[in-house]
Amino acid sequence: MAKAHVTTTVNGDAVEFLCDAEQTLLDVLRDELYLTGSKEGCASGDCGACSVIADGRLVCACLMLGVEAEGLAIETIEGMADGDQLHPLQTKFLEHAALQCGVCTPGFLVAAKSLLERNPDPTEIEVRYWLAGNLCRCTGYDKIVRAVLDTAEEMRGG
Amino acid sequence: MAANSHGKTNGSTRWVGTRPVRPDGVDKVTGRARFGADVHLPNMLVGKVLRSPHAHARIHSIDTSAALALPGVKTVVTRDDFNDLPSEFVPAGEMLINYRDVVRNVMAREKALFEGHPVAAVAAVSEKVAREALARIKVDYEVLPHVLDVVEAMAPEAPLLHEDLITAGVEPAPTTPSNVAKVVEFKLGDVEAGFAEADIVIEREFSTQPVHQGYIEPHACIANYSEDGQAELWCTTQGHFVVRGHCAKLLGMDVSKLRVTASEIGGGFGGKTVVYLEPVALMLSRKSGQPVKMTMSREEVFQASGPAAGTRVWAKVGMTNAGRITAGEAVLKYQAGAFQGSPVQPGCMCAFAPYDLAHVKVVGYDVVVNRPKVAAYRAPGAPQSEFAVESIIDELAKRIGMDPVELRLKNAAKEGTKAAYGPTFGPVGLVETLEEAKAHDHYRTPLKPGQGRGVASGFWFNIGGETCATLNLGEDGTIALVAGTPDIGGSRASLCLQAAETLGVDVERIRPLIGDTSTLGYTFLTGGSRTAFASGMAVIEAARDMIRQLCERAAKIWDIPVDAVEWIDGEARPAGSNAGEFEPLSLADLARLAGKSGGPFVGRAQINAQGAGPSFGTHIVDVDVDRETGRVTIERYTVIQDAGKAVHPSYVEGQLQGGAVQGIGWALNEEYIYDDKGRLQNPGFLDYRIPVCSDVPMIDTVIVEVPNPTHPYGVRGVGETPIVPPMAAIANAVEGALGLRFTDLPMSPPRVLKALGDARVPKAA
Ligand code: FES
Ligand code: FES
Numbered sequence: 001m002a003k004a005h006v007t008t009t010v011n012g013d014a015v016e017f018l019c020d021a022e023q024t025l026l027d028v029l030r031d032e033l034y035l036t037g038s039k040e041g042c043a044s045g046d047c048g049a050c051s052v053i054a055d056g057r058l059v060c061a062c063l064m065l066g067v068e069a070e071g072l073a074i075e076t077i078e079g080m081a082d083g084d085q086l087h088p089l090q091t092k093f094l095e096h097a098a099l100q101c102g103v104c105t106p107g108f109l110v111a112a113k114s115l116l117e118r119n120p121d122p123t124e125i126e127v128r129y130w131l132a133g134n135l136c137r138c139t140g141y142d143k144i145v146r147a148v149l150d151t152a153e154e155m156r157g158g
Numbered sequence: 159m160a161a162n163s164h165g166k167t168n169g170s171t172r173w174v175g176t177r178p179v180r181p182d183g184v185d186k187v188t189g190r191a192r193f194g195a196d197v198h199l200p201n202m203l204v205g206k207v208l209r210s211p212h213a214h215a216r217i218h219s220i221d222t223s224a225a226l227a228l229p230g231v232k233t234v235v236t237r238d239d240f241n242d243l244p245s246e247f248v249p250a251g252e253m254l255i256n257y258r259d260v261v262r263n264v265m266a267r268e269k270a271l272f273e274g275h276p277v278a279a280v281a282a283v284s285e286k287v288a289r290e291a292l293a294r295i296k297v298d299y300e301v302l303p304h305v306l307d308v309v310e311a312m313a314p315e316a317p318l319l320h321e322d323l324i325t326a327g328v329e330p331a332p333t334t335p336s337n338v339a340k341v342v343e344f345k346l347g348d349v350e351a352g353f354a355e356a357d358i359v360i361e362r363e364f365s366t367q368p369v370h371q372g373y374i375e376p377h378a379c380i381a382n383y384s385e386d387g388q389a390e391l392w393c394t395t396q397g398h399f400v401v402r403g404h405c406a407k408l409l410g411m412d413v414s415k416l417r418v419t420a421s422e423i424g425g426g427f428g429g430k431t432v433v434y435l436e437p438v439a440l441m442l443s444r445k446s447g448q449p450v451k452m453t454m455s456r457e458e459v460f461q462a463s464g465p466a467a468g469t470r471v472w473a474k475v476g477m478t479n480a481g482r483i484t485a486g487e488a489v490l491k492y493q494a495g496a497f498q499g500s501p502v503q504p505g506c507m508c509a510f511a512p513y514d515l516a517h518v519k520v521v522g523y524d525v526v527v528n529r530p531k532v533a534a535y536r537a538p539g540a541p542q543s544e545f546a547v548e549s550i551i552d553e554l555a556k557r558i559g560m561d562p563v564e565l566r567l568k569n570a571a572k573e574g575t576k577a578a579y580g581p582t583f584g585p586v587g588l589v590e591t592l593e594e595a596k597a598h599d600h601y602r603t604p605l606k607p608g609q610g611r612g613v614a615s616g617f618w619f620n621i622g623g624e625t626c627a628t629l630n631l632g633e634d635g636t637i638a639l640v641a642g643t644p645d646i647g648g649s650r651a652s653l654c655l656q657a658a659e660t661l662g663v664d665v666e667r668i669r670p671l672i673g674d675t676s677t678l679g680y681t682f683l684t685g686g687s688r689t690a691f692a693s694g695m696a697v698i699e700a701a702r703d704m705i706r707q708l709c710e711r712a713a714k715i716w717d718i719p720v721d722a723v724e725w726i727d728g729e730a731r732p733a734g735s736n737a738g739e740f741e742p743l744s745l746a747d748l749a750r751l752a753g754k755s756g757g758p759f760v761g762r763a764q765i766n767a768q769g770a771g772p773s774f775g776t777h778i779v780d781v782d783v784d785r786e787t788g789r790v791t792i793e794r795y796t797v798i799q800d801a802g803k804a805v806h807p808s809y810v811e812g813q814l815q816g817g818a819v820q821g822i823g824w825a826l827n828e829e830y831i832y833d834d835k836g837r838l839q840n841p842g843f844l845d846y847r848i849p850v851c852s853d854v855p856m857i858d859t860v861i862v863e864v865p866n867p868t869h870p871y872g873v874r875g876v877g878e879t880p881i882v883p884p885m886a887a888i889a890n891a892v893e894g895a896l897g898l899r900f901t902d903l904p905m906s907p908p909r910v911l912k913a914l915g916d917a918r919v920p921k922a923a
Binding site for chain 2: 020022030031034035036037038039040041042043044046047049076077078080081086090093094095096097099100101102103104105106109124125127128129131132133134135136137138139140141142143144145146
């Protein structure tokens with residue numbers, strides 16, 4: 001079967017790619033566009049390591065087909081920093097040591113950014129439930145939650 | 159926000175004990191860091207594994223012709239491609255592996271021994287073609303009866319996994335094969351005499367389920383074998399030197415012809431200390447003449463990579479009415495999976511290690527079953543046996559109405575205690591963790607109605623071992639640090655801190671790198687909580703080597719004897735006024751003058767680190783149990799552990815928190831569910847539920863520092879002990895809440911509901 005031609009926007013840049021009908025958006029990002037910052041931990045929507053934002057919605061890239069990206073604006077971890085300026089969440093994750101192995105980190109950062117865009121003043125419980133779709137096996141979540149709460153406070157100018 | 163640490167420092171250090179941003183941090187928050195599956199090579203093929211659908215089956219034949227005929231398929235590998243290897247045990251982490259078994263685990267030979275056992279592999283131009291090719295391979299299986307349970311596997315009529323397995327460790331040696339690979343025994347004093355001194359004796363049987371390490375990054379590698387017989391391998395591993403050794407052995411290569419690079423590693427916890435895909439990828443690459451990339455799916459990770467051993471443990475403890483423990487005895491039966499080598503030996507050694515006992519006897523059985531071969535998981539073997547003992551200790555305390563921390567303090571192992579497994583402890587910090595527990599706000603805060611509080615302690619040895627490190631001084635006075643232990647949780651930061659401390663320079667001037675297997679001498683893997691300790695010792699040794707060279711150079715420049723030069727605060731100074739009047743030469747000055755004054759500076763160390771410091775921890779947990787659903791909620795959790803010295807306290811806290819939450823999963827939820835054909839029913843994160851963010855509270859930590867005398871800054875290693883106490887601590891807390899003692903893990907909602915129901919129904923007379 002011929003590959004599909006898809007036109008989309010990734011981190012603000014117009015991007016075209018060809019993909020098989022069964023390739024997921026995650027496959028396309030990683031294997032066709034070489035954007036390997038989004039990780040595959042499960043390919044079943046259970047770990048959140050592949051979290052990206054599609055037209056403002058937080059999604060698991062492993063649960064979306066590549067062809068479904070047609071016309072959407074996709075944001076990945078690679079687009080999170082602004083030039084050489086890290087996003088405040090990235091800085092706080094480093095300060096709080098909110099990562100050990102770091103493989104879950106891109107997914108947590110993308111998910112947390114999407115939370116703070118919706119809710120700039122989340123409670124600890126809200127952070128924990130919003131991030132419940134992102135698995136981390138290393139940290140026990142403590143420092144991740146602290147980093148997100150601290151970022152929210154800083155971004156509110158607190 | 160206040161940091162959640164109460165780390166106490168001893169001695170004065172400038173860098174060790176501080177919390178700089180880790181040197182690899184920015185790469186990890188920007189998606190730049192390259193993990194096992196993040197590399198692509200030109201002309202690369204995709205490798206895929208065909209796995210046995212049966213738990214136990216003889217393999218009569220494998221027909222790969224239809225697969226090979228498919229366009230885009232470049233090669234196929236089966237058992238015929240690997241030479242059989244004789245029985246030879248080599249260390250893998252804290253466990254031993256046998257090459258005869260490794261070659262069989264990587265690719266089934268006579269039989270498939272678990273569902274998911276590799277039977278063949280293909281390399282093709284795409285994942286899609288590779289999958290199609292797998293479907294075309296015909297395997298003629300003769301399905302055999304299987305056995306999953308450790309006790310059933312020990313029965314005389316059990317299906318035999320290995321027809322030639324004769325139990326080791328019993329005299330006289332049995333004449334018939336069985337599934338019991340080994341029996342081990344540790345004894346101190348005379349348990350019968352010890353139990354005779356006791357006023358109270360409690361004995362119980364416990365069971366734990368296999369649990370997976372659950373690293374978020376699946377196994378992945380890329381192999382590139384060239385026509386001249388040399389190869390490079392990129393993989394996610396805790397020990398690339400160990401991978402090199404295993405792969406070279408399985409492929410019949412010289413180790414010098416195989417260069418292994420450790421990618422960034424997305425978690426391991428012991429599970430990435432062995433090889434699965436790597437030898438297969440190399441073989442596919444050798445046969446196809448192209449690079450081959452292989453990754454496991456999550457399902458494959460669950461089916462075929464190592465869980466921790468499921469166990470049956472019987473334990474018995476005797477105590478006087480005054481709270482003195484007089485004797486401990488235990489029998490441990492550990493699942494090894496399809497091949498021998500469960501961590502039953504460390505399980506035996508750890509069982510009673512927290513206590514100063516005169517009479518101990520522990521017997522362990524290593525038993526093969528039709529499950530994936532177990533792999534190390536944080537303190538391998540210890541959580542299961544200590545769960546049993548720490549549960550009984552709690553029951554004993556409740557029996558005599560003594561505070562469980564007090565009872566532990568009365569009997570705690572300390573400096574001079576002779577452990578049942580042999581050594582006499584040097585300075586250890588169990589008493590200190592218990593004192594901290596007693597004084598902690600958590601322990602003094604009253605419980606809410608219906609809640610229960612539990613305490614448990616835990617022990618792990620920690621290890622040292624063969625380790626190399628290099629420091630290369632750049633011409634501008636900055637330093638490249640090369641270590642050989644993959645950085646799994648921030649160890650590059652702690653190695654830089656130790657180098658900075660020793661050299662007396664700013665930590666920002668040191669950039670770390672994990673060297674590939676050609677850049678350093680043999681370095682054992684990241685495991686056994688050894689990296690901050692052993693690679694730390696190597697880095698300190700390399701720094702001292704560099705200081706020696708720098709002092710010699712300064713002496714030469716000043717034309718004074720070398721013993722008239724001393725190294726203080728990052729610069730060479732004349733030692734005292736007799737040495738002469740010279741302006742100090744800093745590291746940067748000497749680096750700049752290197753070329754003119756005699757050549758570059760390279761500090762090296764190659765050591766076999768000895769004297770790892772044992773580590774103890776004590777956990778406190780409060781739980782609430784929903785009587786309607788059976789769900790246990792962790793309301794509050796505190797980890798107290800002796801780190802010896804916390805080099806980077808944030809990452810020490812992270813180890814304590816992460817280990818505790820893994821323990822919470824082990825205690826409350828995680829288990830493998832098999833159908834009656836021995837097929838795993840929950841090989842995914844949806845049904846094998848590890849704790850998620852909303853399942854747990856903040857995990858408070860207290861770092862105790864009782865220095866390890868063999869390390870210059872007192873480091874013990876911290877990674878493993880934190881997974882030991884949670885299971886018993888939580889069971890003890892649930893007992894406090896419900897008055898019901900759980901001896902079988904996990905304490906999942908269905909089990910808790912059932913126990914509540916059973917307790918409500920009055921027993922028939
Ligand atoms: S890889 Fe998409 S949720 Fe796990
Ligand atoms: S830091 Fe390793 S999985 Fe989160």
